[in-house]
Amino acid sequence: MTFEQILIAPVLSEKTNALREQGKYVFKVDTAASKIEIKEAVRKLFNVKVVDCTVMNVDGKFKRVRGRPGKTSSWKKAIVRLAPGETIKVFEGV
Structure with a gap:
């Protein structure tokens, strides 16, 4: 898995x-990615x-589209803490 495949999108x-x-x-990260892989990809x-990486699985929500019940996809979220400065x-928009 390449670094671009590990990090899907910013939240x-x-x-x-x-x-x-x-x-x-x-x-938002790939569901098969580990903390070590996520840290390395961001670096x-x-x-x-x-400095630190916290990972959590986010369950999909139940939705209703045109009267029919459904569910959004579950996904994995990573919170990455950087060194001070x-x-x-x-x-940042720069």
Whole structure:
């Protein structure tokens, strides 16, 4: 699995914006990726020093489309904490 396949997309919300001020960044990651692989992918792709990585599985939500019940896909979320003073420039808009 390549580094680009491990990190699927950043998670952007009000809550993740508040976490960014603490030096934490949130990503949607591949379900088969481990903490070590996620740390290495962030370090290589964004050229930053990763201190910690927290991973959690997010269950899909039950939805109703055109009267029929369904469920959204489950996914894996990673919260990556960077060393003090480190930032990911893509998130900062620079």
